[in-house]
Amino acid sequence: MENKKKTLTLYGSICLLLLAVVIGCVKMFDTPAPERPKVGFIMRPLLNSSNWGTTQYNGIKLAADQMGVELLVKQDVPNNRQEIEQAIQDFVDAGCKVIIMTNGPHARLGRKKIEANPKVTFYCSQTDEKLPNLYFYSGRFYEARYLSGMLAAMKSHTGRLGYIAAMPGGEVTRAINAFALGAQTIRQDAVVDVYWTKDWVREDEERMGVKVLSARGADVIAHQMDRSTVNEMANDMGVYSIAYHETPPFASSLVLATIRIQWGEIYQEVLRRSFKKPRHRDVWRGISDGSVSCENFSYSVSSLEAERIQQARIAMRQGRKVFSGEIIDTTGRVRCQRGESLSDETILRSMNWFVKGVITNL
Numbered sequence: 001m002e003n004k005k006k007t008l009t010l011y012g013s014i015c016l017l018l019l020a021v022v023i024g025c026v027k028m029f030d031t032p033a034p035e036r037p038k039v040g041f042i043m044r045p046l047l048n049s050s051n052w053g054t055t056q057y058n059g060i061k062l063a064a065d066q067m068g069v070e071l072l073v074k075q076d077v078p079n080n081r082q083e084i085e086q087a088i089q090d091f092v093d094a095g096c097k098v099i100i101m102t103n104g105p106h107a108r109l110g111r112k113k114i115e116a117n118p119k120v121t122f123y124c125s126q127t128d129e130k131l132p133n134l135y136f137y138s139g140r141f142y143e144a145r146y147l148s149g150m151l152a153a154m155k156s157h158t159g160r161l162g163y164i165a166a167m168p169g170g171e172v173t174r175a176i177n178a179f180a181l182g183a184q185t186i187r188q189d190a191v192v193d194v195y196w197t198k199d200w201v202r203e204d205e206e207r208m209g210v211k212v213l214s215a216r217g218a219d220v221i222a223h224q225m226d227r228s229t230v231n232e233m234a235n236d237m238g239v240y241s242i243a244y245h246e247t248p249p250f251a252s253s254l255v256l257a258t259i260r261i262q263w264g265e266i267y268q269e270v271l272r273r274s275f276k277k278p279r280h281r282d283v284w285r286g287i288s289d290g291s292v293s294c295e296n297f298s299y300s301v302s303s304l305e306a307e308r309i310q311q312a313r314i315a316m317r318q319g320r321k322v323f324s325g326e327i328i329d330t331t332g333r334v335r336c337q338r339g340e341s342l343s344d345e346t347i348l349r350s351m352n353w354f355v356k357g358v359i360t361n362l
Helices: 002-029 051-067 081-093 104-109 111-116 141-155 171-186 203-215 229-237 263-276 303-317 344-349
Strands: 038-042 070-074 098-101 121-125 134-139 160-165 191-196 220-224 240-245 255-261 283-285 292-295 334-336
Touching: 038 051, 038 081, 051 070, 051 240, 051 263, 070 081, 081 098, 081 104, 081 111, 098 263, 104 111, 104 121, 121 263, 134 263, 141 160, 141 171, 141 220, 141 240, 141 255, 141 292, 141 303, 160 171, 160 203, 171 191, 171 220, 191 203, 203 220, 203 229, 220 229, 229 240, 229 255, 263 283, 292 303
Parallel strands: 038 070, 038 098, 098 121, 121 134, 134 283, 160 191, 160 220, 220 240, 240 255
Antiparallel strands: 255 292
């Protein structure tokens, strides 16, 4: 009996020893999960203060969640060198390996900090700055603007279209030109009357713009502002309009369509290229991959009109370029020859002119 007890004790000791060895091995290989990569996001507006700010944030948040990225956000960062530099430095200190800036001037104002952090990848929307660690991202919004120009011309009785925007440059100039070219495929005599507000959110001036353009004969009005004030005012005045960012909740049949931007798709591509380091890191997505669209047609748009827009959309997906064929600017200069199309570099960096038919005081 005593020998049996000794044997059991020995077996028990061996089992405990083996268990200790197993636990030790598990702990040795039980390394903590790696930290999620951090991405800094600099916003010009306050979150939920505008359609533009909200759709931008919703897009980056969706992309960050899908890709397992920790998102750090700074809101209401003005176009001020000191504040931009401080925002960048705060993100660098927090360990962000990617910093995204949502406004073109951010890259110019933060240039010194971008140069001082060559191991950090920077993305900026609508920037002309060129640095080894700075890349461009945006959507080809002008493609959807072209389609909306076609629709506007179909619904116009006067051939005079209105366009309300903050200031020229970059995306705004491309968008106005594309809107005019789209309209002129429907009516060769179509003109686009531009009203400048000089700020992205200026509701009194936006309302005034609708009144002024309508008084000058514009019976369809598009806009490129942060909010939907233009659509609201046009709706109240019984004037057709084109929405931007998202369809306003008050939209009636007078809001013909919406320029939609799938920011989640764009930002997912930005993050993928940031961490996987492909050869080409700039991101410029459009109609062909579904990142940009002209959609949510109102009841005022007939099936025949919608079908014509759809045919133009299909042609774009098959390679049809917006800025192709003969294009003449407001001074009479030929900017694109028949049988040719403008390069992305020209569209992105050198379009500081307006096409024939655009009326502007600039």
